[in-house]
Amino acid sequence: MNAAHGAAADAKETARIEAFSDGVFAIAITLLVLDLKVPRGMAEGRDLLAALVGQWPAYLAFVTSFATIGIMWINHHRMFTLIRRTDDGLLVLNGLLLLGVTFVPFPTGVLAEYTPRAAGRVAAAVYSGTYVAIAVFFNLLWWYAAHRKRLLRSAADRAVVQAITRAYSIGPLCYALAFGLAFQSVAASLVLNLALAIFWALPSQNPLVKKGMGEAP
Amino acid sequence: MNAAHGAAADAKETARIEAFSDGVFAIAITLLVLDLKVPRGMAEGRDLLAALVGQWPAYLAFVTSFATIGIMWINHHRMFTLIRRTDDGLLVLNGLLLLGVTFVPFPTGVLAEYTPRAAGRVAAAVYSGTYVAIAVFFNLLWWYAAHRKRLLRSAADRAVVQAITRAYSIGPLCYALAFGLAFQSVAASLVLNLALAIFWALPSQNPLVKKGMGEAP
Amino acid sequence: MNAAHGAAADAKETARIEAFSDGVFAIAITLLVLDLKVPRGMAEGRDLLAALVGQWPAYLAFVTSFATIGIMWINHHRMFTLIRRTDDGLLVLNGLLLLGVTFVPFPTGVLAEYTPRAAGRVAAAVYSGTYVAIAVFFNLLWWYAAHRKRLLRSAADRAVVQAITRAYSIGPLCYALAFGLAFQSVAASLVLNLALAIFWALPSQNPLVKKGMGEAP
Amino acid sequence: MNAAHGAAADAKETARIEAFSDGVFAIAITLLVLDLKVPRGMAEGRDLLAALVGQWPAYLAFVTSFATIGIMWINHHRMFTLIRRTDDGLLVLNGLLLLGVTFVPFPTGVLAEYTPRAAGRVAAAVYSGTYVAIAVFFNLLWWYAAHRKRLLRSAADRAVVQAITRAYSIGPLCYALAFGLAFQSVAASLVLNLALAIFWALPSQNPLVKKGMGEAP
Numbered sequence: 001m002n003a004a005h006g007a008a009a010d011a012k013e014t015a016r017i018e019a020f021s022d023g024v025f026a027i028a029i030t031l032l033v034l035d036l037k038v039p040r041g042m043a044e045g046r047d048l049l050a051a052l053v054g055q056w057p058a059y060l061a062f063v064t065s066f067a068t069i070g071i072m073w074i075n076h077h078r079m080f081t082l083i084r085r086t087d088d089g090l091l092v093l094n095g096l097l098l099l100g101v102t103f104v105p106f107p108t109g110v111l112a113e114y115t116p117r118a119a120g121r122v123a124a125a126v127y128s129g130t131y132v133a134i135a136v137f138f139n140l141l142w143w144y145a146a147h148r149k150r151l152l153r154s155a156a157d158r159a160v161v162q163a164i165t166r167a168y169s170i171g172p173l174c175y176a177l178a179f180g181l182a183f184q185s186v187a188a189s190l191v192l193n194l195a196l197a198i199f200w201a202l203p204s205q206n207p208l209v210k211k212g213m214g215e216a217p
Numbered sequence: 218m219n220a221a222h223g224a225a226a227d228a229k230e231t232a233r234i235e236a237f238s239d240g241v242f243a244i245a246i247t248l249l250v251l252d253l254k255v256p257r258g259m260a261e262g263r264d265l266l267a268a269l270v271g272q273w274p275a276y277l278a279f280v281t282s283f284a285t286i287g288i289m290w291i292n293h294h295r296m297f298t299l300i301r302r303t304d305d306g307l308l309v310l311n312g313l314l315l316l317g318v319t320f321v322p323f324p325t326g327v328l329a330e331y332t333p334r335a336a337g338r339v340a341a342a343v344y345s346g347t348y349v350a351i352a353v354f355f356n357l358l359w360w361y362a363a364h365r366k367r368l369l370r371s372a373a374d375r376a377v378v379q380a381i382t383r384a385y386s387i388g389p390l391c392y393a394l395a396f397g398l399a400f401q402s403v404a405a406s407l408v409l410n411l412a413l414a415i416f417w418a419l420p421s422q423n424p425l426v427k428k429g430m431g432e433a434p
Numbered sequence: 435m436n437a438a439h440g441a442a443a444d445a446k447e448t449a450r451i452e453a454f455s456d457g458v459f460a461i462a463i464t465l466l467v468l469d470l471k472v473p474r475g476m477a478e479g480r481d482l483l484a485a486l487v488g489q490w491p492a493y494l495a496f497v498t499s500f501a502t503i504g505i506m507w508i509n510h511h512r513m514f515t516l517i518r519r520t521d522d523g524l525l526v527l528n529g530l531l532l533l534g535v536t537f538v539p540f541p542t543g544v545l546a547e548y549t550p551r552a553a554g555r556v557a558a559a560v561y562s563g564t565y566v567a568i569a570v571f572f573n574l575l576w577w578y579a580a581h582r583k584r585l586l587r588s589a590a591d592r593a594v595v596q597a598i599t600r601a602y603s604i605g606p607l608c609y610a611l612a613f614g615l616a617f618q619s620v621a622a623s624l625v626l627n628l629a630l631a632i633f634w635a636l637p638s639q640n641p642l643v644k645k646g647m648g649e650a651p
Numbered sequence: 652m653n654a655a656h657g658a659a660a661d662a663k664e665t666a667r668i669e670a671f672s673d674g675v676f677a678i679a680i681t682l683l684v685l686d687l688k689v690p691r692g693m694a695e696g697r698d699l700l701a702a703l704v705g706q707w708p709a710y711l712a713f714v715t716s717f718a719t720i721g722i723m724w725i726n727h728h729r730m731f732t733l734i735r736r737t738d739d740g741l742l743v744l745n746g747l748l749l750l751g752v753t754f755v756p757f758p759t760g761v762l763a764e765y766t767p768r769a770a771g772r773v774a775a776a777v778y779s780g781t782y783v784a785i786a787v788f789f790n791l792l793w794w795y796a797a798h799r800k801r802l803l804r805s806a807a808d809r810a811v812v813q814a815i816t817r818a819y820s821i822g823p824l825c826y827a828l829a830f831g832l833a834f835q836s837v838a839a840s841l842v843l844n845l846a847l848a849i850f851w852a853l854p855s856q857n858p859l860v861k862k863g864m865g866e867a868p
Contacts, residue, residue, distance in 0.1 A: 016673075016728065022233075023677035026240035030248065030319045031681065038326040048336035052327070052343065066319065070312045077233065092852050095721045102681045102717065109689040110703070119699035126703065201309050239450075243457035247465065247536045255543040265553035269544070269560065283536065287529045294450065418526050456667075460674035464682065464753045472760040482770035486761070486777065500753065504746045511667065635743050 010085035057115030067197035084153040100134035124182035135171035227302035274332030284414035301370040317351035341399035352388035444519035491549030501631035534568035558616035569605035661736035708766030718848035751785035775833035786822035
């Protein structure tokens, strides 16, 4: 087998893992709506309206989880634009990340159910704790692929790779902060979670974009 | 990096965003069936039949949401046949649109539950209000991409672009009308929602088709 | 625009409709499992076993719907190997077919709930009635595409097209028979539904295969 | 039709079956989260925490099913890298495998509900029994494709094919052991199921990798 043939086969393999992962991201992000429950037994319009408005923590959890899974999808995709081949270790670590992503609707449901209540702190801690784990899985996946540029495209710039490594390593710390905040203030913890998703969506914060990775051939 | 290489990378990026969006559209449209509840505890066939027939608002909501998401999918696809490259702004605005699309099963469930009851007007207003928001997101996405043809294919005809801008800008107004109608008549509001989906499905109403966009190289 | 360019764009369009339809088929077929309910509150293993075995109509409905959606997917795919371009009419008729497919989990749930009970006949009639509608939509889609070979590949053999038209036209009749049987015997109606799916899965019954359509360039 | 044209059409067909199967795998693996139930009515944080921790069998079932479907997806994909064309028999056997995969969330839910209770042995037996069936379907699919290399790429190495046949044939036996263990010890049966998924994820255990199948052109 010549090198060109092998590179084509590698590209097909990584494309397939990416397509499967995309499917899981798309399904997980769409299943979040099942955590929004239709209020039952409201007699009057004003009762229904009050019940719908009273569910604001559920909408906040829905939007936060949607934004967070969306950002994870974008970053997963950007990471794979640098990865040129796969191996079984990558498959397993990618599987671990997807395990975390498919789990998200559950803590989202816990948060939606308990936010305005006494048990809200535990719910918020479980929610942020899930993101700590996912952020760790994200870093494991990246470290595994990027270590000595093991699975990266040879054209990948060392400075870009290091910038990504630094940027991703902040993720677990940020979510750990949100985890800790949950025990002080549920609202502060949730706002931090949502703010993180919005912050990471800003173009200037992304080393893969800022450093021109998208421009690398 | 030469221009041809860059164009190929751009095409791959937009194709991927489209594929992810398609997945979300397909899942959201298929999850609508979960808003149809199997009647429980019917002793006789006639009771079951009566219970099934009595759920007509749920079927109407199912069909209307299906048709509306379907039309949004078709238009999203048509829009992307004109878009030749993406950036972070487009990603965020596309994410906002998908947030609206994944939310649809929830107001559909509210509508299915409350249509024939006193709280139906609030339910119909929530339902149409969701579409107002989605139609606004749709316009934001298009305006962002089409402003000075920022992200459009250079071959895109200015007259076609302007015709699309005009056609899309009517969307929020139509859904706002359905929103207002909800407080007068639930039936009129729902019929308008369904009529809009059917109207926009008609070939002659679509400037992308009428003006021959599909023919542009 | 030259003809080769147009043909490529047409192929891309039909591929995209097929991909979206495939997504809807895959999701609908996987959502069927949600109609299987975990028995609650069984104290002993023998109670759980009895409860699980007692749910046999739900498994039968699950397998029958799975097989039927699977066959519809295969035939939809085969149909699209003959279709070389799309138009808005095809989009709408394909949407009508997908509406039917996404609806299937609901009558499957009704059937699973009521099969061994007095209301079973109504449930079985609703179930078969859904397939009558879907089979009609299938024929509409095919007739629309195949009329004077409007949207078909020019190389499509007229004899093959006519054989498919004949084969598909039997579908609504078969399901109408299952619909009628439901009022006489629920078991006979269900067995017919499952038998139809198995029968159509047999290679020799498929004119697209038998007549060598797969061989046509 | 010349041979090159036919090979390209074959490749397109197998790619499409693989894409559909991937969709079903991705959806089934993501639906598993619906088996995790949000505890209702917990007044205090400590109650919620206790309720969440008390659901450990549900998490164990979730992780085990996720890992098992994930491994099945990887193996399905590897199998299809050797298959170069499809026929109706393969379609039907692949459908049988997918039927098993889409069913997995149901026994997972049964296991999650009953593991720490008296009925747990029956639940664990149903769970492992499902995997016995799926492993058998997997072997049927492989035997059908690999018999006299009927549907395999001509370049497929006979020794590799035989190694895969041997490796896959162990699957049903392992799950049958887990099935038998369920009646002795629920914990031992579950640990075996999870251990099997982890074991098969190890690169060195996979003859398709070990024997260099990935290297074959």
